[in-house]
Amino acid sequence: MTEGLSDHHRRLARQKREAITSSATALFLDHGYAGTSLARIAEAAGVSKSTLFKQFPTKAALFEAIVSESWQRGSGHAATPPPPPPGDLRAGLTAIGHRYAELVGRPAMTALFRIVIAELPRLPELGRMQFQLGKLPYFDSVRLYLQAEHEAGTARVPDAESAANQFLGMIANFVLWPRMLLTDWNPAADATGHAVDEAVETMLARYATGHQK
Structure with a gap:
């Protein structure tokens, strides 16, 4: 049961991460890197700011993840x-x-x-x-x-x-x-x-x- 919950949570975390990077890429294209805030990305991705900051504490870290x-x-x-x-x-x-x-x-x-x-x-x-x-x-x-x-x-x-x-x-x-x-x-x-x-x-x-x- 714990293993199933763990897999479920990992899947949710992966989905949230993909939503964040996808939303960030679209916003960077539309508004520029400098003109896009992490708060705006969180809103577009449908996640809380704390969730986003936990995975990507800075915009540079988020862009690094997108590139990699x-x-x-x-x-x-x-x-x-x-x-x-x-x-x-x-x-x-x-x-x-x-x-x-x-x-x-x-x-x-x-x-x-x-x-x-x-x-x-x-x-x-x-x-x-x-x-x-x-x-x-x-x-x-x-x-x-x-x-x-x-x-x-x-x-x-x-x-x-x-x-x-x-x-x-x-x-x-x-x-x-x-x-x-x-x-x-x-x-x-x-x-x-x-x-x-x-x-x-x-x-x-x-x-x-x-x-x-």
């Missing part, structure tokens, strides 16, 4: 995306590419980038949070995967940092960045899949050892 959780949704809520095992470069890149396209194609990710860009001149720390807590850990997981393929001999990647930039950049350039300027940019799943497949083929042509192509 937005990027972790592409990795099964792990701290960083678990890379595929080395040995099959095509399969590994395909898995990473589709996961990344799904992640950066989420409306919540577009909203996060828009908040950061809008507030960057006044609050550069938001940009640092987005980079250090979100983009950099995700990027490092891809870099480490490419290093592992290089060490396994299935790829020749002398500069894994550049290679990770190239691969993720090809995908983001189709899936994410047009959304920043075009409100109606919403490519179909097959178009996104084709963009990922083409990025994989480009990486294979550049980095795969002969037997991997």
